[in-house]
Amino acid sequence: MPPRPQVNTRALQVMAVLYHDLDGHHYALSLSQATRIGNGTLFPILDKLEDLGLITAEWEAANPRGRRPRRFYTLTPEGITHFETVRAQLFSPQGGTPIHV
Numbered sequence: 001m002p003p004r005p006q007v008n009t010r011a012l013q014v015m016a017v018l019y020h021d022l023d024g025h026h027y028a029l030s031l032s033q034a035t036r037i038g039n040g041t042l043f044p045i046l047d048k049l050e051d052l053g054l055i056t057a058e059w060e061a062a063n064p065r066g067r068r069p070r071r072f073y074t075l076t077p078e079g080i081t082h083f084e085t086v087r088a089q090l091f092s093p094q095g096g097t098p099i100h101v
Contacts, residue, residue: 005052005082010037011045015083018055018075027070046073056080085101 007015013035018026026034032042049055056076060069075083 007049007052007054007056007082007086009039009044010035011049012083012086013037014042014045014049015054015079016074018037018073019080019083022080025072026074027072029070049079054082071094 014031014037016067017031017081018024028039028042028046031037031046035042037045046055046057050057054077055073057071057073059071063069
């Protein structure tokens with residue numbers, strides 16, 4: 001079995017937003033607003049999660065308003081499994097201090 005990816009608390013916050021709205025269209029600004037993580041911290045987190053295969057990113061297909069296209073982020077099946085595993089460990093008696101994610 002491959003080792004489980006290590007992600008920090010802020011990355012888990014991003015994953016939680018994506019997890020709780022799997023059908024949503026989340027781009028950097030919406031993730032930044034939901035997590036209160038600034039862009040200087042958020043973009044490296046998104047890059048790492050994508051490199052680990054926990055999220056995917058796709059550019060907006062068409063932009064009817066003429067603004068710059070946005071990148072939409074979604075959890076991969078591996079990302080969903082990883083988030084659910086970490087969440088279960090956080091809430092288990094042996095897993096540590098319970099936190100709400």
